[in-house]
Amino acid sequence: MTSVTISKGRPPDCKIVVLGNSGVGKSALIVRFLTNRFIWEYDPTLERTYKHQVQLDEEPILMEILDTAGQEETIQQEGNIRWADGFVLVYAINDRQSFEAAGTLKQHLDQVKKTNVQCMLVGNKVDLLHERRVTTNEGEALALELSCGFFETSASDGGEEISEVFHELLRDIKRRKSVETKGRRRSSAQQVKNVFNRMLNKIGNSS
C-alpha cells in the first residue's frame, strides 16, 4: 500500500478528524503518517487540514485529515464532528486522564452524529513503556465497549500500525457509505414502485 501527499481541488472521498487531549501526539501521528517523519514540537494552538491520496485495495482515495487542537471550543468541536466521516481518538499510554477523556469523547461523537460513528482508538507513546499508566488490555476493552478499532503505537518510533490506523478507518467508512448508498437506492426504487401501485389502483378503481 503506497501513499502520496498531494493537493487536489476535488472534494475528498473521506473526511477524518483526529481528536484527543492536548499533548497526546495527534499532530505527531498525522505528520508521521503523511511524511514518515517525527517532529518534536508543534504549535499547539493550530488546527490544520491535510489532503492526502492513498491507494487502498487498488482504489485511489482522496482523504482530508483535520488535526484539531486539544483545547478547542465546544462549538468548533461540534462543527468538526458533523463534518467528519470518521474519527481517530488518541490518548497517550502514559496519561490516564487522556484515556478516560477518549472514552467520554466517543460517547459525545455518537450523540452529536446520532449514530455509532466509525472510529479508531489509538494509544500513542508506547516508546515510553516505563511510564505506562494504561495497559494494552484496558485499551482493548475500551475499544470493544465503544465499538472502535484499536491500535497502540509510537509516533516517535513510527511503526507500520500508524498507516494501518488510517487505512482500517478508511475501509470502515467505505463499507458504511456503500451500505448507505444501497439503502438509498433501495428506498428510491421502493418509492417508484409505490407510485406505480397507486396509479394502477386508481385505474383499476375508475374502470
Ligand SMILES: Nc1nc2c(ncn2[C@@H]2O[C@H](COP(=O)(O)OP(=O)(O)OP(=O)(O)O)[C@@H](O)[C@H]2O)c(=O)[nH]1
Ligand atoms: N516520546 C514520545 N513523545 C511523543 C510521541 N508523540 C508525540 N510526542 C510528543 O508529545 C508532545 C505533544 O505532541 P503533539 O503532536 O503536539 O500533541 P497534540 O495532541 O497534537 O497536542 P495539541 O496540539 O496541544 O492538541 C510533543 O512534545 C511531541 O514531541 C511519541 O510517540 N513518543
